[in-house]
Amino acid sequence: MRLLLSFIHLFMCFDYFSTRAKSNPTLACLCLLLICLSGKVSIAQEIGIIAHPNNSVNEISQEDAVNIFMGRYRQFADGKLAKPIDNAAIKSKFYLSLVNKSNAEIKAYWARLIFAGHTLPPENVQDSDAVIDRVLNDPQAISYVDMRKADAKVKVLFVLRDK
Amino acid sequence: MMHLSNPKLIAYCKTSMIKASVAYIALLSLPPVAMAEEDSPSWFEEHVTLHGFGSIGASYHTEEGLGYRRNLEQKDSVEAHKLDFASDSILGGQVDVRFNDNLSSSLQMVSRNNAYGNWKPAVVSAFIKYSPTPSLSVRVGQMTQDSNFGSASRYASYAYTYIRPSPEIYGVFSSYDRYQGVDFDYRLQLASGIGRLYLAHGDIVGNRYLQGASPDGRSDRVKDAKVTAAMLSWQKDSLEVRAFVEKLDFKNVHTFDPLAQGLATLPFPQAQAVVAQIDEAHTIDVPIYGLAAEYELDAWKFQGILSKYKNNGFPKTEGKIIKGMVAYRHGNFTPYVMMAYGKTKQQDDALVLPPIPALKPLQAAYNQAANALAVDQSTFSVGLRYEINDHAAFKFQVDKTRADKSPTIISTDPTRQDKDMTLMSATIDFLF
Numbered sequence: 108m109r110l111l112l113s114f115i116h117l118f119m120c121f122d123y124f125s126t127r128a129k130s131n132p133t134l135a136c137l138c139l140l141l142i143c144l145s146g147k148v149s150i151a152q153e154i155g156i157i158a159h160p161n162n163s164v165n166e167i168s169q170e171d172a173v174n175i176f177m178g179r180y181r182q183f184a185d186g187k188l189a190k191p192i193d194n195a196a197i198k199s200k201f202y203l204s205l206v207n208k209s210n211a212e213i214k215a216y217w218a219r220l221i222f223a224g225h226t227l228p229p230e231n232v233q234d235s236d237a238v239i240d241r242v243l244n245d246p247q248a249i250s251y252v253d254m255r256k257a258d259a260k261v262k263v264l265f266v267l268r269d270k
Numbered sequence: 271m272m273h274l275s276n277p278k279l280i281a282y283c284k285t286s287m288i289k290a291s292v293a294y295i296a297l298l299s300l301p302p303v304a305m306a307e308e309d310s311p312s313w314f315e316e317h318v319t320l321h322g323f324g325s326i327g328a329s330y331h332t333e334e335g336l337g338y339r340r341n342l343e344q345k346d347s348v349e350a351h352k353l354d355f356a357s358d359s360i361l362g363g364q365v366d367v368r369f370n371d372n373l374s375s376s377l378q379m380v381s382r383n384n385a386y387g388n389w390k391p392a393v394v395s396a397f398i399k400y401s402p403t404p405s406l407s408v409r410v411g412q413m414t415q416d417s418n419f420g421s422a423s424r425y426a427s428y429a430y431t432y433i434r435p436s437p438e439i440y441g442v443f444s445s446y447d448r449y450q451g452v453d454f455d456y457r458l459q460l461a462s463g464i465g466r467l468y469l470a471h472g473d474i475v476g477n478r479y480l481q482g483a484s485p486d487g488r489s490d491r492v493k494d495a496k497v498t499a500a501m502l503s504w505q506k507d508s509l510e511v512r513a514f515v516e517k518l519d520f521k522n523v524h525t526f527d528p529l530a531q532g533l534a535t536l537p538f539p540q541a542q543a544v545v546a547q548i549d550e551a552h553t554i555d556v557p558i559y560g561l562a563a564e565y566e567l568d569a570w571k572f573q574g575i576l577s578k579y580k581n582n583g584f585p586k587t588e589g590k591i592i593k594g595m596v597a598y599r600h601g602n603f604t605p606y607v608m609m610a611y612g613k614t615k616q617q618d619d620a621l622v623l624p625p626i627p628a629l630k631p632l633q634a635a636y637n638q639a640a641n642a643l644a645v646d647q648s649t650f651s652v653g654l655r656y657e658i659n660d661h662a663a664f665k666f667q668v669d670k671t672r673a674d675k676s677p678t679i680i681s682t683d684p685t686r687q688d689k690d691m692t693l694m695s696a697t698i699d700f701l702f
Contacts, residue, residue, distance in 0.1 A: 179464045179505060180459065211657040214661065214701060221364065223423040224409070
């Protein structure tokens with residue numbers, strides 16, 4: 108509904124400007140204010156799952172990503188060990204998009220595995236720059252970054268849209 | 271107040287100092303920490319992780335003559351009209367060391383109200399894990415076997431929606447699922463999901479307090495017992511299904527010898543039959559079979575467990591366990607309902623001696639022995655979990671239990687036939 112209202116206001120503003128000879132900054136501001144008040148126009152954030160450029164795997168499915176990051180099956184298609192790394196800056200958004208779980212649910216999930224002695228959660232790295240650095244230094248590392256910060260030096264295996 | 275010259279205190283300090291010294295020497299023997307540059311992590315930071323968990327719990331009920339316990343691993347119980355902070359309170363810590371991609375080790379210790387009525391920290395798990403391939407791992411050491419949901423990590427209550435694992439399922443078997451031995455875990459991609467084969471074998475290391483084992487109850491360590499377990503599971507998206515089979519083998523069982531000696535003097539065929547049964551039951555095996563499933567659908571979570579077992583010792587019994595849970599997540603709140611049912615059935619006819627006063631103690635001893643591990647109990651629970659933050663959760667749970675026989679619920683009123691009760695509990699579970 109919010110998106111629809113925002114669209115309507117955007118269309119009204121465009122229509123207004125297109126029928127007037129000169130732009131009116133005051134009206135432009137009012138229009139923008141209306142857009143903001145009617146609801147946010149959400150821009151979907153894309154999260155790219157990335158790996159080392161020399162990784163023999165060129166793409167993975169969301170299911171593969173779930174298996175790797177949730178500790179179920181940490182293996183690439185070529186049989187090599189997959190080492191997942193969490194990006195602390197966008198970790199919440201990532202898991203919400205990947206498995207629709209909140210931070211607390213992810214903590215509870217990992218508590219079950221950690222204290223059963225089966226496997227440990229992904230290594231936690233501070234931000235996207237540190238993540239890219241780690242991935243470039245380890246051919247078996249796999250992590251995720253905001254696509255706007257994705258470096259051309261890494262290989263993007265899958266793109267998640269945030270929810 | 272314990273005096274400083276108390277021998278027990280001195281012995282405890284000496285033991286603690288020895289343990290602390292061993293730990294310090296072990297730390298010294300680790301590879302040297304690299305000279306710390308500004309951003310360069312040490313070997314310790316890269317390879318060692320520390321995790322902890324705990325619960326602070328309070329429970330209350332009003333049934334006179336009854337005491338509630340989570341399982342046989344606890345001696346003390348929640349007594350009537352007393353707010354109890356011991357039963358659900360736990361503190362645990364775990365150290366994991368990753369030597370390389372193939373080799374790691376783990377040590378977990380827990381302090382809780384135990385089978386001896388104290389809080390002495392105990393080792394839950396201590397093992398070396400070797401993974402020759404990403405899908406195969408072998409662990410050697412002390413572990414908790416993982417056939418059933420929640421068994422291997424049951425002390426970390428934060429991991430679960432509910433306050434405590436159902437006593438109908440874990441009340442008795444929690445004393446028998448920790449072992450020193452080896453386990454094997456193999457995973458493969460199967461039918462667009464992940465298949466897992468888990469095998470375990472070892473000597474059981476568990477403790478228990480049995481009210482029926484003697485007039486004042488008895489705390490003891492499980493000895494001369496082995497567990498062998500196999501579990502197959504399949505997991506896809508938010509569905510996991512498991513099928514498991516276990517066998518517990520007990521040797522040198524002489525618990526009921528005094529009863530047999532008493533019954534051997536009686537000229538009744540039924541009493542002699544019980545004596546013969548006890549003589550054969552010096553070696554007991556208990557096969558257990560089960561199915562379990564967990565499924566999440568959006569905000570809903572479902573869990574179901576169905577299990578059957580046989581005790582081929584004394585008395586010969588067959589048992590079945592059923593458990594179901596439904597939870598719904600709404601923001602930081604997760605209300606849930608749970609139902610658990612456990613029942614054993616004695617395979618032989620119960621011994622009934624003539625109602626002669628001189629035989630009453632023997633009859634009472636037989637009844638106590640025959641019912642020591644007998645179960646006829648069901649619990650309906652309603653609860654609410656609230657996420658305080660990413661590391662802590664508050665839970666409130668009401669358990670309505672109907673029980674004619676229960677090895678976990680202590681009874682101090684011999685005139686009371688049932689063990690029915692309504693228990694109210696609240697916990698704060700946390701990770702650190």
